[in-house]
Amino acid sequence: MSTSDSATPRDHSGPVLTAIAVSQLMVVLDSSVVNIALPAIRADLGFSPTGLSWVLNAYTLTFGGLLLLGGRAGDILGRRRMFLAGIHIFTLSSLLAGLAPNASVLVTARALQGIGGAIASPTALALIATNFAGPARARAIGVYGSVSGAGGVVGMILGGVLTQWTSWRWTMFVNVPIGVFVAILATRFIKPSGRATGQFDVAGALLSTAGVTALTYGLIRTPGHGWGDPQALAALAVGVVLLVGFVLIEARHSDPLMPLRLFTHRNRVSANLLLLLLGGTIFGTFFFVTQFLQNILRMDAFAAGFAFVPWGVGIFAFSQLVKPLSDRFGVKPVLIAGALSTAIATIWLSRITDHSGYWTAVFGPMALFGIGIGLQFALITRIALSDVPPQIAGATSGVLNVSQRLGASFGLAVLVAVFGSVVAGSGHNPADITHGYRVAFFVGIGYTVAALLLAVFGLTTAPKPAPRPAPDLAESPA
Template sequence: MPRPSAPGAGDRRKPLWVIIVACSVPMFMVALDNLVVSTALRTMAVDLDASTTELQWFVNAYVLSFACLLLTGAALGDRFGRRRIFVAGIALFTLASVGCGLADSSEQLILMRAVQGLGASAVMPLSLTLLAEEVPDKKRNLALGLWSAVSGLAVALGPVVGGAVVDGLDWQWIFWINIPVCLVAIPLVLVVLRESSLAGTRLDLLGMLLTTAGLLAVVWAIVNGEDEGWTSGIILSAFAGGAVLLALFVMWERRAPQPLLPLSFYRVRAFVFSNLVSASMYFGVFGSIFLLSQFFQIAPVRTPLEAGVLTLAWTLMPMFVAPVAGALTDKVGGGRLMALGLFLQAIGLSWINLVATSDTPYSRMVGAMVVAGIGMGLVFAPTAAVVLGSVGPQYRGKASGANNTVREIGGALGTAILSSVFVHYGDDRTAQGFVDGMKPGIWIGVAVVLVGALCALAIPRPRPEDNVPATVAGERESDRTPSSATP
């Protein structure tokens, strides 16, 4: 297996903050667009004469292509150059944003949103991989904490930016704002970050096809389960087809000369449990935030912008906590920090559920949101550090892609299941009806978050023997050659 440049092999004379900005700004743009559209859906429905199903696909088209192609985006970076594919992803995402802004029909917007997801699938995993390569080992966890803070800021600002744009401008501006970000990001990346790749790497084309098709079937079933019915024939068939394709993917990866996802990762306890933590957190927390962002618009009635501002007590906390958590990861242990963070999230969600009524004063909920936000910040950076630290340097791209895939699927599944529970027990016609549906959904989120906390406690402190061995099953030592790394 070809090897990359040494960890932290970037020009160490570059200020740490410049490297973090170069890696984080494109990731911020991608993460923001994962949330900002939801706030504008009602306005889009009027302007585009969109049906309820089409509105859902304005969100789902992005989620589907993004979640299903993350592994492929990381693999393309390993093969053709991580910086090159990173820049190509930024450019494609921005061109698709222009297409979204110019769309005058639902069909055009859905297509462009899918292309946005394609670009995002290259940006997100390679952002983390490039950061890990450019930063010296002793500063890596701090850098990951700051990177996580930027990611948390995107989560925080998504509803606010969406609400502000809808209230003050046309909905198209939620896409136009990506253009100046791109114009800054691409030159910054080309100047600050070095190119790196795994010389001699061959693409696992069959692995890409099987995993993309399998994940597409599973994620499609997740995002459509509520509308079609979880026991309907089409949903069960999609789950079954996805399971078969993913099983074939696993069988192929066991014999592939250069696998898309080395199965030896799953012999490393830290890697397995940190991925379970990611899936649990995104299931419980982001499914709950999906409901709470609507709760603040209906109990009592508020504008989207007002509701977005109220969620900042929760969503801004990771921006302050994540850098501290990153710096403490080696001293305290990533698993312990993740467990504490998930327990705090469970406390915050339970607190919200216990005080929520059709007219609860915001002052009674703000403390719970702060607690939950601190918990979120304690999970982001340690998870990234443990995932990257549990594999060898040459596998960071693949590990990042795998973790992002699990995370996105967990978030999609949480939103879909908690929404289904909400529909079963309540409705959005009245404030009380919304509370009746929201509470059982959030209790499920609490339960899943607690399961994630138990998984975090099972993560061992790092030891040299915990890393993935340099030679993965099916690879020959003679196949390993130095990587390319050019200024």
């Protein structure tokens, strides 16, 4: 019989949720905190202009490639065990990254961070699915959603502060005390889970990891080399072939890494597609707004990071309103309102010029993005986890994370390619560059409008409340 994590005692729900939320903040924050520090890293460790991108790419490759495996490993080997393993790997590799004496060690450490994040992130979401139910689950997902959505903004601000006032190394070291704190809370308050019965899907693990890694590599290569780059095209083709093989194997396996019955649920499929589109919107907006602030408005890294405060405030405030609003108006209307907010924000950004100012052209869209993401993220997560059997909660979480990661990589690659084609051959003056940003945002409208249409027509009824996991489903602690 499959097993699940035992129910969380009422008086321990606070520390359990704190451990989960802080771990997710650490993983999400790490995706953006390093961006601000890249110039300082290059100067200190002697990276080449092209080699510097691997400070980001090494993390992205291992994180994206191992998400499915990390999520399913929690189901089979025990969620608390794998959650702690991920936190330990992430914390130790962060220490190694901060101490890195040269470029090779830093890139290796970043790859290890990605491995830790790929284990911890889907397992953290699965722990919510199996340790909370009813209103408690809705609140927990709201906290998880606000942390996931606002973590990127916090990372940009923190990256600017640490780099300007201390050293780029502290963008890595900051994860160490956070990781130790999470490990202590998890060890003390999260109950161990039993191991699920069944065989581990080795072939599926190999194909999914290789396929997603190849696909991710192709997508992160295209911004710098174009869609016609032979290596990028080869990686994308290999990734697609491997993932098709992965699906064929999963259809025949008795205990698959990614149960295909996950995709027979209309709302769950819609939720994953929504997160795919939202990931592209978020990363594309982050990239081009940051470029506009620094290249056109001439803000330094510190000021550019703080320019995103309305985004973070909007996410935090409105993610807390998701439950009362959805209780009153229903899940679908609130999700539509969030999608409409992000669509309006993208349309607004598509009207920027080289004479635009922060308060007239950026502040409003940032606030609307915060509101829209705050309303959507928690609800999308809640819909995706609705009616999920506890024994495949990790696999469901892994798929959800992969949707967001691939959406971010693909969405950004498309927008950067569009921008590059617009500014190619231009004089690279502020007017030409801003025109390229404007066209990229105009294309980005397609992401947000597609998400709005999906929210209106793709979703059916509101998700049903999940039953609380029964204590007797858990075997002896692993």
